Amino acid sequence: MSVQQNDFSKWYIDTIQKADLMDYTPVRGCIAFKPDGYELWERIQAEMDRRFKETGHRNAYFPMLIPESFFQKEKDHIEGFSPELPWVTEAAGEQLEERLALRPTSETMIGHLYSDWIKSYRDLPVLINQWANVFRWEKKTLPFIRTSEFLWQEGHTAHVDEEDARKETMQMLQVYKEVVEDLLAIPVYDGQKTPSERFAGAVDTYSIEAMMKDGKAVQAGTSHYLGTKFAEAFDIKYLNKENKHVHVHTTSWGTSTRLIGAMIMVHGDEQGLVLPPKMAPTQVVLIPVGPWKKKPEIVENLDKVFAELKAKGIRVKLDDSDQSPGYKFNEWELKGVPVRVELGPRDLENGQALMKARDAEEKTAVALDDLVASIENELTVMQTRLYDKAVAFREENSHTHVDTLDELKAHIESSQTEGKIPGWILGGWCGEDACEENVKEETKFTTRNIPFNPPTEKKTCVNCGKEAKHSVWFGRAY
Numbered sequence: 434m435s436v437q438q439n440d441f442s443k444w445y446i447d448t449i450q451k452a453d454l455m456d457y458t459p460v461r462g463c464i465a466f467k468p469d470g471y472e473l474w475e476r477i478q479a480e481m482d483r484r485f486k487e488t489g490h491r492n493a494y495f496p497m498l499i500p501e502s503f504f505q506k507e508k509d510h511i512e513g514f515s516p517e518l519p520w521v522t523e524a525a526g527e528q529l530e531e532r533l534a535l536r537p538t539s540e541t542m543i544g545h546l547y548s549d550w551i552k553s554y555r556d557l558p559v560l561i562n563q564w565a566n567v568f569r570w571e572k573k574t575l576p577f578i579r580t581s582e583f584l585w586q587e588g589h590t591a592h593v594d595e596e597d598a599r600k601e602t603m604q605m606l607q608v609y610k611e612v613v614e615d616l617l618a619i620p621v622y623d624g625q626k627t628p629s630e631r632f633a634g635a636v637d638t639y640s641i642e643a644m645m646k647d648g649k650a651v652q653a654g655t656s657h658y659l660g661t662k663f664a665e666a667f668d669i670k671y672l673n674k675e676n677k678h679v680h681v682h683t684t685s686w687g688t689s690t691r692l693i694g695a696m697i698m699v700h701g702d703e704q705g706l707v708l709p710p711k712m713a714p715t716q717v718v719l720i721p722v723g724p725w726k727k728k729p730e731i732v733e734n735l736d737k738v739f740a741e742l743k744a745k746g747i748r749v750k751l752d753d754s755d756q757s758p759g760y761k762f763n764e765w766e767l768k769g770v771p772v773r774v775e776l777g778p779r780d781l782e783n784g785q786a787l788m789k790a791r792d793a794e795e796k797t798a799v800a801l802d803d804l805v806a807s808i809e810n811e812l813t814v815m816q817t818r819l820y821d822k823a824v825a826f827r828e829e830n831s832h833t834h835v836d837t838l839d840e841l842k843a844h845i846e847s848s849q850t851e852g853k854i855p856g857w858i859l860g861g862w863c864g865e866d867a868c869e870e871n872v873k874e875e876t877k878f879t880t881r882n883i884p885f886n887p888p889t890e891k892k893t894c895v896n897c898g899k900e901a902k903h904s905v906w907f908g909r910a911y
């Protein structure tokens with residue numbers, strides 16, 4: 434069995450280290466993003482930000498330190514977050530009168546301010562997003578996927594009524610789905626979280642869920658309808674057209690740097706990192722091979738290709754360092770560069786170059802005259818190919834034939850014997866927390882979401898056998 438199949442977490446750590454994406458620091462659970470890792474975040478940021486602005490949102494920034502009393506105002510919120518909060522208790526050598534939390538999310542600070550900013554129906558909707566770092570002190574950490582400090586965006590909006598707020602909640606979930614599928618080439622199931630998996634303080638939480646190559650789930654983005662809970666806690670009221678003071682309805686929604694981890698776990702292969710072309714910091718690398726230094730035409734040709742690609746906005750590098758071609762191939766492969774082009778004396782004689790896509794087995798010979806067009810085409814084709822492969826993998830490992838807890842246990846066991854991953858199962862659920870809890874205890878499978886478009890409707894609860902209210906994706910999760 435390969436390392437990726439045999440020991441997925443070792444494969445993952447090796448992959449991100451060899452690709453030089455991050456480094457550990459002496460602060461537990463806090464990583465440094467190296468330039469190749471940070472650029473992945475910048476690409477996600479750029480596309481998300483474009484979509485947020487297109488849908489009428491603007492960016493703002495709120496403080497990182499949040500007074501303890503703010504958390505006490507919303508009961509569910511403090512219960513959900515208090516176990517993970519780091520606190521600042523002292524400054525300038527003096528004990529603070531009130532301790533300050535490093536934000537785990539900003540509903541409370543923003544709620545406090547919105548109560549001042551919003552006075553009339555004319556002030557609504559408020560459509561604000563923040564790009565920031567947040568802290569959630571995690572017991573078990575994994576670079577990009579779960580860290581004590583991470584980068585994210587959090588949208589916080591306020592609306593005149595439930596209808597408008599719910600429309601916003603669903604709109605932003607859809608934006609997330611489109612960006613994750615189109616830019617990161619990761620297929621996701623969109624749906625609603627069960628009450629036990631809801632965001633602390635939300636009325637309804639919706640998510641997009643992605644399947645990693647080890648069959649585990651990553652919650653790739655969430656969007657919450659908060660009702661009037663935070664509006665009541667922070668007294669956010671407005672004067673409506675009937676001259677009455679009423680509470681606003683709020684939403685919040687977020688995606689984070691864990692998307693980087695998800696992308697690595699969805700597309701990576703035995704050799705390591707595979708980057709979708711739209712995400713890759715370097716999309717194409719040009720490498721002279723053979724005794725190329727004796728033939729200046731080789732680098733001249735590559736220079737020309739380099740200039741043409743660059744003019745088209747393609748991120749290209751020419752590697753004319755004095756390392757051996759084999760060493761260079763390996764280095765760029767570990768970095769997940771989508772397309773590699775080789776040109777040596779014999780290729781030049783034949784009027785061609787060799788091109789290799791990161792996820793392809795073979796190199797292909799391409800006429801020099803067609804090279805730029807072929808590279809451009811390959812970048813487009815590869816983006817779609819990676820998405821299609823991920824869809825096929827997910828379909829293969831999304832099981833709809835499991836109806837009872839015993840069948841689920843048998844399914845997990847037979848997967849193990851056959852050296853397969855258990856993937857996810859679509860199970861019926863009666864709506865009782867206890868049933869969800871029991872499935873988790875017995876199998877470590879948790880509810881991912883209630884998909885909007887389930888492949889089939891399940892009739893009975895996978896745990897108790899009573900009538901099912903919902904069909905739910907169950908799987909192990911990060």
Ligand SMILES: [Zn+2]
Pocket residue numbers: 862863864865868894895896897898899
């Ligand atoms: Zn049940």
